[in-house]
Amino acid sequence: MAPPPDPPLTPPPDEESQSVLNAPLKAAPALVAPEPEHCPGPESEQAGKGDACAGCPNQAICASAPKGPDPDIPLIAERLAGVRHKIVVLSGKGGVGKSSLSSMLAFGFAASKAGDEELTVGLMDADITGPSIPKMLGVEDESIHISGEGWSPVWVSDNLCTMSVQFMLPNRDDAVIWRGAKKNGLIKRFLKDVAWGALDVLVVDTPPGTSDEHLSVNSFLKEAGIDGAVLVTTPQEVSLLDVRKEVDFCRKADIKILGIVENMSGFVCPNCRGTSQIFRASTGGARRLAEEEGIPFLGAVPLDPRIGMACDFGESFLDAYPDSPASTALLEVVAGVRKAIHMDSNGVAAG
Amino acid sequence: MSLKDIKHILLVLSGKGGVGKSSITTQLALTLSLQGHSVGVLDIDLTGPSIPRFFGIEDAKVTQAPGGLVPVQVHAQSTSGSTEGDGSMRYGALSCMSLGFILSGRNQAVIWRGPKKTAMVRQFLTSTLWPSGLNYLLIDTPPGTSDEHISLVESLLTETASNPSQLAGAVVVTTPQAISVSDVKKELNFCRKVGVKVLGVVENMAGFVCPHCMECTNVFSAGGGAAMAIEFGVPFLGSVPLDPAFVGLIEEGIRPVYPQGTVVEGQAMETEETRAITNRESDKAPLVEKYTSCSLYPIFAKICKQVTDVVEITPASA
Structure with missing residues (x-):
């Protein structure tokens, strides 16, 4: 049995932390399943649109959640x-x-x-x-x-x-x-x-x-x-x-x-x-x-x-x-x- | 996949x-290695990796190989006697894996939310190419x-499903004061809830012997670890005092020496006089050899023995 190919291991680039920090939070939708690996975060602007979202049971929920900043802020x-x-x-x-x-x-x-x-x-x-x-x-x-x-x-x-x-x-x-x-x-x-x-x-x-x-x-x-x-x-x-x-x-x-x-x-x-x-x-x-x-x-x-x-x-x-x-x-x-x-x-x- | 080859996994x-x-992880690893085991250390503290610093290999980098990542070797196996003259130095190989080896700068912050951390922990567990026949993996x-x-335990339970005895259990560390004990009790409840066996409790920073007057002060009070172990019905593995010489060994690579008459576990420690080496700072011996001069080594030898006795009795892949 061949091991599954691993994603390349990369050091966390600076831009990435910057995007995590700058992500304007929106209201977190109610999820139906645990977040997948590499989930961009249900609160993030990329919610439902990231690579990791493909096949995630939450995808539709995240994608349809209202965009824009979290109304709670x-x-x-x-x-x-x-x-x-x-x-x-x-x-x-x-x-x-x-x-x-x-x-x-x-x-x-x-x-x-x-x-x-x-x-x-x-x-x-x-x-x-x-x-x-x-x-x-x-x-x-x-x-x-x-x-x-x-x-x-x-x-x-x-x-x-x-x-x-x-x-x-x-x-x-x-x-x-x-x-x-x-x-x-x-x-x-x-x-x-x-x-x-x-x-x-x-x-x-x-x-x-x-x-x-x-x-x-x-x-x-x-x-x-x-x-x-x-x-x-x-x-x-x-x-x-x-x-x-x-x-x-x-x-x-x-x-x-x-x-x-x-x-x-x-x-x-x-x-x-x-x-x-x-x-x-x-x-x-x-x-x-x-x-x-x-x-x-x-x-x-x-x-x-x-x-x-x-x-x-x-x-x-x-x-x-x-x-x-x-x-x-x-x-x-x-x-x-x-x-x-x-x-x-x-x-x-x-x- | 590479976890299959490992005999015992300790958290x-x-x-x-x-x-x-x-x-504690560092010292357990050094001591197990000195007992002849081949040891791996996996550091899953992603936002504050300290293991590279402890082993003095901060500049090392992991290399990518087909099928996974090659961990950094701290020292190779040694089967010959050393030239030191104080008995033969035999020890097993020791290697480490940490996010610290992957970051481009030592000051760089890793700003990740949970799911990203989960992915990294999984990747470390499944795609590190540990040397074959590893006796112990300390996490x-x-x-x-x-x-x-949560991710670690989930992954480990899946990976070791075919051979549950592989996941030997957890060593839980506390300091003696009530503030620390109250948080560590939560960890014991965590172990209970997820079904990880607690191999025992180690009480660290228990007492400090003043180098000026030899009076022992309980800097962080006393006895909390032992009392907690009794309350939760888990073994108490031992108390480890604060030893500035150990900090010196880790931070500056200075081989520990002690004032005349220092006796730990019935064994006299090396003093300035018995060790006639004048250039302590430039002592190039590997960390594992210098560690045998540390007052904490006899204490850890005892702790490790208790752990290995329990772990190796269970029918692992003998």
Whole structure:
């Protein structure tokens, strides 16, 4: 039996990523079968017309779906009209501290003031298959309430609210085994159907990589406007390698990079105060990457076992250990981000 | 088609990113190779491939041959004793396949949605020309339970339908802290749901020994992996500490040495004194030989033994 001929394996050309990024989304039609390999995406302009569409049971449905931009995108813009600033936290690499940093940014913003007013902060968890935000904010057991206005976000404190897929799971440890299209659908509902209300900042925490979730967050928020992205990395090259890809993604997707944060940068032994570089920056770390790429360096947060503990217990590290070097570094990061989005501490928030 | 020849297929999974899936995959591969097996590593993390970096073969490219793709060889089989003098170095061949070998630039982002990723995973599985008689194929995965994982398991179950024991199972990696464990529990539920056997749990980044005072700090707390293994009734394979010398080995190719008196698994580690090589930076020995000096090697030897004992007892294509 002769093996079937393989399609030639080609490196992903740049134009191709560009077409994926630029594809104006239209409303996704209801499919009758799973998407085939190389499916151009039921939301794309090529839906029903691509090479892969031949023979697909969905072809007629995709082809006849109304063209033109997704009618939900203006709805998202309307829903988020009260949200002043939108920040995305990104990293190509997993486990570098995107969620810890997102939660600490949210806690940090919520604790700071603009003039006399406390800031109201939202934190959206776009990591569908590994949601960590609810645990880090200490609201793991909450569930979603639906009101006339839409889904109510879960309130952690008076001025900090959050939304995550975790709130929708019947059991805490249930796996969310979803392909891309389904994940995109939920992210859209998080933006369109959640009553975020009037927020000063909405922080969006993302999963690692440069795929469905990132593309969706970007295209759904395009019209509402993203202030920019905060990139997170650890110092070693294995992590920087993936973060460079994320920089490339931001450039191609036209997302402004507010800056880069180096997390787990150096470890101070609690016993002898000696510093060790657990994840050694053999290639200069994030500081060097920031210089090379011409993006702002927001700070280096040392590895402190108490940060992990605070996240496990769902409390704010900044409140629990305000005098630690890690807190100082984190507050600098918050200040740096505020500056980058032109939200001055004296309260003059320029849109 | 080329999967038919492979004796055992192991998946390395974790719900959480950055817990060390690729690092564990690398070390399992090196250790299995040192035990004389011929090993293949397939990296299906498409948007963040790390395996080329771990094996120090970032500049390598795959070649296309009639019928498929030829993976990149990390080292060939070695049957002769080495010149190092510390016992003979025998190891099996090791080769790798990753999207990293196909990209034109190392900074280039792969911006793909699900269906495209599915196609790529299938193509990697069905058209990689692994060396014949491969003992172990380790598959390194991205974090989560989404497109790549669904496609991988679907394809593997179809491909191994005639010989189900070929798909040996999954090694699940976690770090000790609760945040990581709660994501990894989702991965265990994923394995249950799709019917992939869990060979065991490895707890990575468990403790860090301060090089200044020898005090062990649980940087990412302790015991989470073992507790999770008990809760889900799966074997606990072991705890792997943080070792900056391993990072140095991977990042800069420096053969690990340890302070005097470092004993791991009852075996004294090499120190500056016992290893009289002065030019550690320019040590040209292959990665697999340098790895035997790493404190993590004895730990992985134990983990691998537990895995191979389970895997090879099942009536595979003996």
